[in-house]
Amino acid sequence: MNYTTFNKNRLAIAVGLLLGTAGQAAFAQEGNESDQDPSVEVIEVQGIRGSLIRAMDIKRSTPGVMDAISAEEMGKFPDSNLAESLQRITGVSVSRANGEGSEITVRGFGPGFNLITLNGRQMPGTGFTRSYSLQHLSSEGVSALEVYKTAKAELPSGGLGATVNIVTSKPLQQPGQRYSFMAKALHDTSVVEGDDVTPEIAGIYSNTFNDDKLGFAVSFSHYQRDFQRQQANIQGWQANVDLPEYNESTMIDPRAVDDEGNRIGNYFFPKDMNYGIDNVENDRTNAQLTFQYAPNDDITMTLDYTMTNAIVGLESVGWGIWNEFGGNINGYELDENGTAIYADIGGNDGSFTAFRETTEVDARSIGLNIDWQVTDDLKFNIDYHDSSNEIDNGADDGMGSNGQIILGSDKLITKIYDYRDGEVPSAFIRWQNGTNELMPSEIDSNFSQFIHSPGESNVEQLQFDGEWYNSKFDIPMPLVKFGFARTEQTMYGTNAWSGLRGGPGFNPSFPEIFPDSMFTRYDTGSFLDEFAGGGADLMPNYYYTYDFDEAVARQMAYLTEDIMGGDAYVPDAYFNGITGESEVEEVTNSIYVQTEWEFDIGDYPAQLIAGARYEETDVTSTVRQRVEQQVNWVAASEWIMQYEEGGTANYLTQEGSHDVFLPSIDFRLDVTDELQARVSWGKTMSRAPLGFLAGGRALSGSPKPGSRTGSQGNPNLLPFESTNLDVALEYYYGEASYASIVWFKKDVDNFIQTTITETTIDGLYDIYNGPRYQQAIADIEARGEQATSTAIFDQMLANGHGNADGQIEPNSNDPLIVWNVSQPNNTDAKSVDGVEVALQHMIGETGFGFNVNATFVNGDVEFDVDSLTQQAPLTGLGDSANLQAFYEKDGLSVKVTYAWRDDYLLGVGQAQGSADAPPQFFKDYGQVDMSINYDINENLTVFLDALNLNNETEQGYGRYEEQFLFARQYGTRYALGVRYGFN
Numbered sequence: 001m002n003y004t005t006f007n008k009n010r011l012a013i014a015v016g017l018l019l020g021t022a023g024q025a026a027f028a029q030e031g032n033e034s035d036q037d038p039s040v041e042v043i044e045v046q047g048i049r050g051s052l053i054r055a056m057d058i059k060r061s062t063p064g065v066m067d068a069i070s071a072e073e074m075g076k077f078p079d080s081n082l083a084e085s086l087q088r089i090t091g092v093s094v095s096r097a098n099g100e101g102s103e104i105t106v107r108g109f110g111p112g113f114n115l116i117t118l119n120g121r122q123m124p125g126t127g128f129t130r131s132y133s134l135q136h137l138s139s140e141g142v143s144a145l146e147v148y149k150t151a152k153a154e155l156p157s158g159g160l161g162a163t164v165n166i167v168t169s170k171p172l173q174q175p176g177q178r179y180s181f182m183a184k185a186l187h188d189t190s191v192v193e194g195d196d197v198t199p200e201i202a203g204i205y206s207n208t209f210n211d212d213k214l215g216f217a218v219s220f221s222h223y224q225r226d227f228q229r230q231q232a233n234i235q236g237w238q239a240n241v242d243l244p245e246y247n248e249s250t251m252i253d254p255r256a257v258d259d260e261g262n263r264i265g266n267y268f269f270p271k272d273m274n275y276g277i278d279n280v281e282n283d284r285t286n287a288q289l290t291f292q293y294a295p296n297d298d299i300t301m302t303l304d305y306t307m308t309n310a311i312v313g314l315e316s317v318g319w320g321i322w323n324e325f326g327g328n329i330n331g332y333e334l335d336e337n338g339t340a341i342y343a344d345i346g347g348n349d350g351s352f353t354a355f356r357e358t359t360e361v362d363a364r365s366i367g368l369n370i371d372w373q374v375t376d377d378l379k380f381n382i383d384y385h386d387s388s389n390e391i392d393n394g395a396d397d398g399m400g401s402n403g404q405i406i407l408g409s410d411k412l413i414t415k416i417y418d419y420r421d422g423e424v425p426s427a428f429i430r431w432q433n434g435t436n437e438l439m440p441s442e443i444d445s446n447f448s449q450f451i452h453s454p455g456e457s458n459v460e461q462l463q464f465d466g467e468w469y470n471s472k473f474d475i476p477m478p479l480v481k482f483g484f485a486r487t488e489q490t491m492y493g494t495n496a497w498s499g500l501r502g503g504p505g506f507n508p509s510f511p512e513i514f515p516d517s518m519f520t521r522y523d524t525g526s527f528l529d530e531f532a533g534g535g536a537d538l539m540p541n542y543y544y545t546y547d548f549d550e551a552v553a554r555q556m557a558y559l560t561e562d563i564m565g566g567d568a569y570v571p572d573a574y575f576n577g578i579t580g581e582s583e584v585e586e587v588t589n590s591i592y593v594q595t596e597w598e599f600d601i602g603d604y605p606a607q608l609i610a611g612a613r614y615e616e617t618d619v620t621s622t623v624r625q626r627v628e629q630q631v632n633w634v635a636a637s638e639w640i641m642q643y644e645e646g647g648t649a650n651y652l653t654q655e656g657s658h659d660v661f662l663p664s665i666d667f668r669l670d671v672t673d674e675l676q677a678r679v680s681w682g683k684t685m686s687r688a689p690l691g692f693l694a695g696g697r698a699l700s701g702s703p704k705p706g707s708r709t710g711s712q713g714n715p716n717l718l719p720f721e722s723t724n725l726d727v728a729l730e731y732y733y734g735e736a737s738y739a740s741i742v743w744f745k746k747d748v749d750n751f752i753q754t755t756i757t758e759t760t761i762d763g764l765y766d767i768y769n770g771p772r773y774q775q776a777i778a779d780i781e782a783r784g785e786q787a788t789s790t791a792i793f794d795q796m797l798a799n800g801h802g803n804a805d806g807q808i809e810p811n812s813n814d815p816l817i818v819w820n821v822s823q824p825n826n827t828d829a830k831s832v833d834g835v836e837v838a839l840q841h842m843i844g845e846t847g848f849g850f851n852v853n854a855t856f857v858n859g860d861v862e863f864d865v866d867s868l869t870q871q872a873p874l875t876g877l878g879d880s881a882n883l884q885a886f887y888e889k890d891g892l893s894v895k896v897t898y899a900w901r902d903d904y905l906l907g908v909g910q911a912q913g914s915a916d917a918p919p920q921f922f923k924d925y926g927q928v929d930m931s932i933n934y935d936i937n938e939n940l941t942v943f944l945d946a947l948n949l950n951n952e953t954e955q956g957y958g959r960y961e962e963q964f965l966f967a968r969q970y971g972t973r974y975a976l977g978v979r980y981g982f983n
Helices: 008-019 023-028 047-061 082-086 548-559 771-782 789-798
Strands: 066-070 092-097 100-106 115-118 142-148 163-168 178-188 198-209 214-233 237-239 268-270 272-296 299-322 329-334 340-345 349-373 378-392 402-409 412-418 426-431 444-452 455-469 479-497 520-523 542-545 578-601 604-625 628-635 638-643 650-670 675-686 697-699 709-712 720-734 737-749 752-759 819-826 830-842 848-859 880-889 892-901 904-908 919-922 925-935 940-947 954-957 964-969 973-982
Touching (some): 082 100, 178 214, 268 340, 402 548
Antiparallel strands (some): 066 142, 092 100, 142 163, 178 198, 198 214, 340 412, 604 650, 628 638, 697 709, 737 830, 752 819, 830 848, 904 919
């Protein structure tokens, strides 16, 4: 095959062919096909090399700092998952869900800071987030991904880190009949209960008619994946809990001491320790239908429809210990940071859990675009779309919710947490039966609960863009762009909770409703065996499973006094109605103008892009919530909020507004034909997370001591605003070969910090540490026994403080509950700077080539792990690097990629952590993938893909690495397939 170096006209043609004229995908396009020299022959290079050539040419010709990924050929993107492809770009790293790339972080700014558009259109996120999940969009119909890292007035706002535009194939951009069909057989080495081999099929068909004035294109894909996720996790770490008097024989504390012999510094204990196995079925269908009509050379009309339906079914089993709020500690060993690496804890329980959930995501988008060349100098583009994204965690028709049932026992002597060796902590129980193992006959009912929390997000958007080409005035300004847009975004969600049913609490007076035959015992030999300390070395080295349907049916039947005669699922009446309802409406009007200037500085050609964008946004939040009445202590480890019955719903409507002015300047200097220097300055913004804008106050429905939490939204939050400076040097020294280095700095105003405030609410009294509670402790200790939560609960009942249902209700002489209520607020400015380096090199005509890049970031946005004060750090900040090496010649292509991401802050706050909002860190992660393709002929290709060849695992921790939070193990995935196409 011949290769040629693109001159300026050929470059413009290539860019035009790639991006087409439909939608806002014309961001990177320069000029019209009608302006090109028809005598210039365009040679289309396909495969890996062709993809890299086109991506590099887009990067080179586009003002500002940007990167792109191009399809290798029609229907074949470099990776089957768009997020996995984006991580090949300098400065981009991915967040993973179920072992697959889902969302992106750019230059240390996480998913909520990046805007993802589809053909220039803002797409709705999932639930109450702005993040569009790339996991749910097939790559077959995508022709390019454009990543804009610097400000541009013409770009829609929202991409503080970057704006990513997904460009789909259009029939009129490459006339004639073209098609590609693909079929894969997928095998996930982790699968146990699903199918060993699952299918993936995809195709794209495009054709034009009526002298290429009418075009039609359709793409589709269907994907199934069965796999198993093995995991261990701790929900949270408690700081500075009550410790018994120090005893050198049972306690080790190496922290420094003061002059009086007191230990200096904080100390931390785990709230629980859990292990689980999730068997997952993933089913996803994508389709896009596109019609184009060009009645003449000046007008092109595009009508398109995009749909996604993704269903994830989850069957889980779990086991572990519960340590409540950090009391009843008998012995421990701390490290130098005060983290418990060993703890002997009395009271509470051990349990075995079954969980089921079916979640469906249903996304739809319909759009109309009219591109009109009014005159030789004036061009208009009108674009409208209406898009929705619905998510429902109750897609299981029988249950209509997700369901959890917990069985176990509180008949224990003590629980042992041990993280002194290995990568996974052990947590075993010394049972009262004299062994470290609970027998099936000793397993009792604790509780079950059912939650239904569907949500919907919608975006309706109208955009008008204009371009004026200057052919009349003798000034070096060839082009002016201008436009306005209106975007209406709504988010709606409800929540319904059954409460704790089937107990709660382990009750020895229950009859024998769970026979021994219901339980199956397994050892942990193959569980988390990729981790040191996992597998057979784990303690406990056993677990029980049981059938979810049977357990629920038996528990429900007992409650209705109809043993095994009840429905296997929770009836509709089981829910106490909608416990919460939230809606946020956000309306944004925007206007922009952008000018392009071309001139020489001495002998050096230069280009200047200058513009500004102005936006006004109005926010309306409507929240419905039930009125809290009191908190009952219903079982030793369960506290439940009671709500007013029969009252009218409590509605709260709040409003907010803000405006932003976003100027931008891009300057490019062609130092030589190969060397370019760029300087970009401008402002970008990202709006507050949608969930933060929902006003109203919500308190925990299960407020255990140490977890008396609540949240409150703030519709008046201002958006993050970043003033950015980029300086880049790019050297294009060969076909598809270049080197670049970029220094960037972002100064971000209006950073959002979640502030936690201690609040009491009239009428909500606290049984914990009240007079009756203290009397029970005195009674227990008078007998020389340990006052565990179980012992205190039983003693209060014995003292006559229980109601007819065996629950303890608060009294007016109890103290008020102290709630830790979190609310987001804007705080001070933060700064991030970093360096991006990239090298892409083709090794002559050998067929070998490689692409390597790395990003190094830092700033004053890191989490101070030694401080218990509330903080507003930047999530996602961390270094990253990517390597892609390939060989492509004579029909054979082999590609190996490695993506690495350093430790980074995953989030602030832990599900059962202290009120000081402790952090969650993700350990460094590096994954190796490989792809082999062989062209049997010019139309037929067979291929083999292998993902996560190194079987990388995921790990997370709290303030310090010794504060274990999670470990997850998946496996390697293989795909064997065939592709047939005609281009």
